[in-house]
Amino acid sequence: MKNNLSNGTKLILLHPYIQKQGGSNRLWLLAIVSFLTMAFLATLIYTRESIATTTTVVATAAAIRPPLSRSVARALVHYSSNSNNTDRMSYTDMNQISEALRQCSQPCNFLVFGLTHETLLWNALNHNGRTVFIDESRYYAAYIEEKYPEVEAYDVQYSTKLSEMPELIAAIKEQEHNECRPVQNLLFSECKLGLNDLPNQLYEVDWDIILVDGPRGYWPEAPGRMAAIFTAAVLARSKKAGSGNPKTHIFVHDFNMKMDRMTSDEFLCRENLVKSKDRMGHFILERMESSSSKFCRSSHTHSSPAEDSAPSS
Structure with a gap:
């Protein structure tokens, strides 16, 4: 309008x-x-x-996921042991570790010192769990991880020499109550045989099985396996109180070698040796109290490997 x-x-x-x-x-x-x-x-x-x-x-x-069947595990061990590589383990040696992995509570934490012919075998047999490899060669560890991305490998620098073994063991005995005690966090340790430069996370893992198959070499200037055996002994005894399994299986390959046998006697202890066959020594260590200051309960003398000791649980 x-x-x-x-x-x-x-x-x-x-x-x-x-x-x-x-x-x-x-x-x-x-x-x-x-x-x-x-x-x-x-x-x-x-x-x-x-x-x-x-x-x-x-x-x-x-x-x-269920563990590998026994038949599959045996097949893997069989074909690995029939390789032409002269540095390989025997079927008997491999089978001891394979059986321990089968009996391990799932998932299994498996620490291996040494990248060897059996590296892929260990990684496959522990397909449900975590397998970590420690090697003295930075380049070889990097090569393995690049070629096999499923393999978790780290390098470590050994500061020991095989020729220094008597002096190193004597020094450890003097410091069992202090820096070299059997229960401790090695990340903060000043003990000469304790490996304290591994990735920090590895010190927090409760390892179910530890294999010492490195470092390589048995000449005087070689690092020897004293540090690897000592570190394995401390990691096994330092498991957290709340962890499910208080026991740790420790395998020492080349246990027939005098140096490895003597170091095992000192830190893994004869009373914990459950089997010695071929070139493998099998120990079972239990978690210890934080106040513990002795690796072994009883004194011992260095002796030849036991013949087919009956395994204990």
Whole structure:
């Protein structure tokens, strides 16, 4: 409706129906936006819950995977032992470790000193657990990890010499109550035979099985295996009180070598030797109290390896 004013200005009036129609359109627009927003949020929440559920199911399935069957494990050991590599372990030696892995509570934590012909075998046999390799060669550890990404390997620098073994063992005995005690966190240790430059996380792991098959070499200037055996002994005895299994299986390869046998007598102890066959010594160590200051309960003399001692549980 138009009205003419006295000054010639025209006044335009809008009908109330038009104003109501505009307000209604805005309400409809608001309702549609709200609906779409709620639908988007609901979809987002559902998707996140679905992903979380799937991740949990996958993780649970991985955690409860059964161990390798005995027949598969035997086949792997058989073909590994029949290699032409002269540095390989015998079938008997491999089978001792394979059986220990089969009996290990799942998942199994397996620490190996030395990258050897059997590296892929150990990684395969412990397919449910964590297998970590420690080697003295930085380049070889990097090469293995690059070639086999599924292998977890680290290098460590040994500061010992095989020719220094008598002096090193004598020094350890003098410091059993202090820096070289059998229960400690080696990360902060100043003991000459304690390896304190491994990745920090490895000192927090409760190892179920430890294999000492390195470092290489038996000449006077070689590092020898004193530090690896001592470190294995401390890690086994320093398990946390809340860990499920208080025992640790420790295997020492080349146990027929005098130096390795003597070092094992000092730190793994003859009373813990459950089997010695071929070139393998098998010890079972139990967790000790933090106040402990002696590695062995009884005195001992260095002797030749026992013949087929009956294994204990």
